[in-house]
Amino acid sequence: MIEISSKTNEHFRRWLDLSSSRGIKKHGEFILMGEKLIQEFLQNPNFKIKAEIVHEELKSVTLTHPISKTQRIPIYKLPKAMFNEVDVIGTHFNLLVLEPKNIETLNSTAKAEGLEVIAPLGDPSNLGALARSAVAFKVNKIILTEESCTPYHPKAIKASAGALLKLPLVKTGKFMDFIQADKDIYALDMKGENVAMFNWPKNLRLVIGEEGPGFSGIKGLNRLSVPTDGVESLNATVAASIALFSYAQKHS
Template sequence: MTEITSKSNEHFRRWSDLSSARGIKKHNEFILMGEKLIEEFLANPNFKVKAEIIHEDLRSLTPTSSVAQFGRIPVFKLPKAMFNELDVVGTHYNLLVLEPKALPALPNDHKVQGLELVCPLGDPGNLGALARSALAFGVSKLILTEESVSPYHPKAIKASAGAMLKLPMFKIGKFAEYVSSHEGLWALDMKGENVAKFNWPKNLQLVIGEEGPGFSGIKGLQRLSVPTHGVESLNATVAASIALFSYANSVKN
């Protein structure tokens, strides 16, 4: 076990960067946080573990877990105040530094299979919440555009309740370029066909965007909506969850 007491330590400075998508990309690491998520991961590890971080009141988990079979995991002990700076979502539990998996590019000759979500989402909380619903309702894959936040952002993983680490994910270029070169894309928007009355095909790509301007000005998208009463619109991920439920129920029947 290695003790770190200085904020100028190279490991601590690197880990401090991992609260941002830019830092995750730069260092090719992300931090898994949360007791339940870590327990689930250690029972079935599917990412390379680079390090475990604890403080004086925590006991190391990795030496007695299934990841020990792959070799010794470096364990670092920090003062509680420094540990809390890294524990950005406030779990007060051991932290695991993992190596993210490179997202494969969606093949040019890709054929849509099942319900696929195209996600130009820059907010990690929205992306994570969407991933949670996507896993619950049988979405076949998430397709992340160039504008999307890193799926390994700590807030995205927390909001997804771990779903972000289980879903098949692919990457594409800029959203507008993808729309201009692909036909048959549907977008969840304020104006469009009612999702409850829509004749859902089994294979479809559905675009989920942020609140605000939505997809105004973007041509080539067919539109679906979740009608509301008393409010102008729903949170994007709430509306998406309703649409995903509608799809799952339609296809099942």
């Protein structure tokens, strides 16, 4: 076990940086946080474990795990106060530093297979909530555009309840370029055909927008909506969940 007590330590400084999308992309690492998520992950450790972080009151979870027989996992012990700085979600449980998987680029000529969701979401919590619903309603893949936050952001993984570690993910270029090149995309918007009445094709791409203006000003989009009464609109990920459920009902 390697003890670190200085805030100038390069490992500690790097781990602090992993609380942002920029830091995750820069260092090629992310931190898995949360006792339940870690216990589930260790049942099927499908990402490379680069390190485990503990403090003086925590026992290692990897040291006694069968994976320790096949790979050497460095264990770092921090003072509790420093540990809490890295544990940005406040899980108070061991942290695992993992290596992200390479996200493949979507073939520009590939057609949709099943329901594919385009997620130009910069908010990690929104992306995570969307991914959780995507797993629940059997979405085939999530397409991340350049505007998307990293799916390995700690807040995204937490909001997804680990779904982002299970879902097929692909990436593409800028959102506007992508939707202009694919005329079969449907956008979930305040104005459009009622999702409950829509004759969902089996294969299609559905794009989810951020809160606020949505897709106003974008011409030529096929639009679907979740009608509301008493409120102007729903949270984007709530509306997305309803739409995904509607699709699943038609193709269950």
